[in-house]
Amino acid sequence: MTLSFKSKTANLDGIYAALFSASEVIYAELKKGAGLKFATSSNESGDDQIELDVIADEAFFHALKKDENVRYVVSEERPGLNKISDGAYSVALDPLDGSKSALVGIPSGAIFGIFENAEVAKDFSGKNIISGGFFVFGMNLEAYFADGADVYKGIFNQDTAEWLVMPIEGGLPSADVLAINGANQTVWDSWLQAHYASLLDTHGGTVKPHNMRWYASMVSDIKRLVLQGGIFAYPSANRKGYEQGHLRLVYEAIPMSFIIKAMGGASTNGDRSILEATVTTLHEKTPVFIGEVDKIAAVEAAKKASTH
Ligand SMILES: O=P(O)(O)OC[C@H]1O[C@](O)(COP(=O)(O)O)[C@@H](O)[C@@H]1O
Numbered sequence: 188m189t190l191s192f193k194s195k196t197a198n199l200d201g202i203y204a205a206l207f208s209a210s211e212v213i214y215a216e217l218k219k220g221a222g223l224k225f226a227t228s229s230n231e232s233g234d235d236q237i238e239l240d241v242i243a244d245e246a247f248f249h250a251l252k253k254d255e256n257v258r259y260v261v262s263e264e265r266p267g268l269n270k271i272s273d274g275a276y277s278v279a280l281d282p283l284d285g286s287k288s289a290l291v292g293i294p295s296g297a298i299f300g301i302f303e304n305a306e307v308a309k310d311f312s313g314k315n316i317i318s319g320g321f322f323v324f325g326m327n328l329e330a331y332f333a334d335g336a337d338v339y340k341g342i343f344n345q346d347t348a349e350w351l352v353m354p355i356e357g358g359l360p361s362a363d364v365l366a367i368n369g370a371n372q373t374v375w376d377s378w379l380q381a382h383y384a385s386l387l388d389t390h391g392g393t394v395k396p397h398n399m400r401w402y403a404s405m406v407s408d409i410k411r412l413v414l415q416g417g418i419f420a421y422p423s424a425n426r427k428g429y430e431q432g433h434l435r436l437v438y439e440a441i442p443m444s445f446i447i448k449a450m451g452g453a454s455t456n457g458d459r460s461i462l463e464a465t466v467t468t469l470h471e472k473t474p475v476f477i478g479e480v481d482k483i484a485a486v487e488a489a490k491k492a493s494t495h
């Protein structure tokens with residue numbers, strides 16, 4: 188692989204090289220199709236794994252453990268903090284996001300965050316993240332990430348094995364598009380049911396409602412958000428197992444909120460920015476709303492109004 192991208196932060200280049208090379212390994216495995224079946228294992232959160240979940244987790248660990256700047260690697264697929272060295276940076280991973288989607292041919296991907304000053308779980312927070320983003324395993328192998336305040340898109344040329352990485356400029360686009368799984372809407376809190384209805388209200392057929400896009404693959408939904416704008420949500424629901432939504436704070440919500448903030452967008456758990464939320468445990472879930480600033484402010488205002 189050739190990755191010509193250079194980070195503005197000292198000593199991150201080896202970590203990027205490891206992440207990008209692991210993504211190539213996973214993409215190559217995905218294309219073979221062999222790992223697209225259920226494994227006999229389940230992960231740390233008790234989710235059923237497909238074989239590619241395990242392959243992806245191992246590919247990232249294998250690549251990252253060679254870098255002396257990596258202190259800890261934490262993964263949705265394993266327990267605890269995995270010490271690599273005394274380096275300055277720690278990496279959080281969702282090694283294969285959307286694995287169930289991969290089974291039916293929807294693009295999946297991987298999500299990563301790079302953190303400084305991480306020693307215990309609570310340090311993997313929005314305060315310490317310095318890089319965050321994701322790979323997409325679709326028609327092409329792509330990367331979208333924020334290195335500090337700068338946002339980039341990378342595309343892998345499969346003929347030359349070269350990554351073309353270019354800045355994304357111009358901020359977050361705007362579109363009245365909503366990405367949400369509406370299956371739980373009857374058990375959402377009433378303020379969210381009302382807010383959702385307001386986004387879809389056509390005022391008797393006279394007004395265009397928000398359009399709906401839901402890939403059930405966070406990397407695909409956030410890629411669409413990066414390229415076209417809108418809002419992505421996975422709220423909590425009054426249903427067993429969904430009390431804090433479905434997505435993990437450290438492995439999914441914080442890195443995705445970081446890249447969208449770098450593009451000029453925002454995030455919330457309903458009350459405050461995901462990047463200001465307290466992290467208690469590595470595998471905890473959080474309700475999450477990510478997108479354009481005014482759309483996130485409207486979510487917070489809707490919730491706040493319901494409590495007054
Ligand atoms: O099955 P649902 O409720 O549509 O959930 C889909 C969400 O779950 C995810 O697949 C995350 O779960 P995994 O990390 O286990 O793949 C997201 O990519 C997606 O947004």
Ligand SMILES: [Mg+2]
Pocket residue numbers: 281283284285405439
């Ligand atoms: Mg995931």
